[in-house]
Amino acid sequence: MANNRKVEKLLSEKNKIERELRNIRDNCNHSKQTIKQVILGEGCQTSTRWVCDECAAVVGYPNESELKKFLG
Numbered sequence: 001m002a003n004n005r006k007v008e009k010l011l012s013e014k015n016k017i018e019r020e021l022r023n024i025r026d027n028c029n030h031s032k033q034t035i036k037q038v039i040l041g042e043g044c045q046t047s048t049r050w051v052c053d054e055c056a057a058v059v060g061y062p063n064e065s066e067l068k069k070f071l072g
């Protein structure tokens, strides 16, 4: 498969996946949350956030004491 066809296919799959994720997240009440390291954007930069256990959405920032507890 030519690269441009492959990219086109991947992008359309990505759109489909993102739409599905958004759908799940919109319907989730984020009742169970855990502090986790998440990857931000396209780079490999990670940050610590409250993440929903059900749908993996980033739901908030931990405060300083929560962060200390998480980092040990």
Ligand SMILES: [Zn+2]
Residues within 6 Å of the ligand: 025, 028, 029, 030, 031, 052, 053, 054, 055, 056, 057
């Ligand atoms: Zn959720």
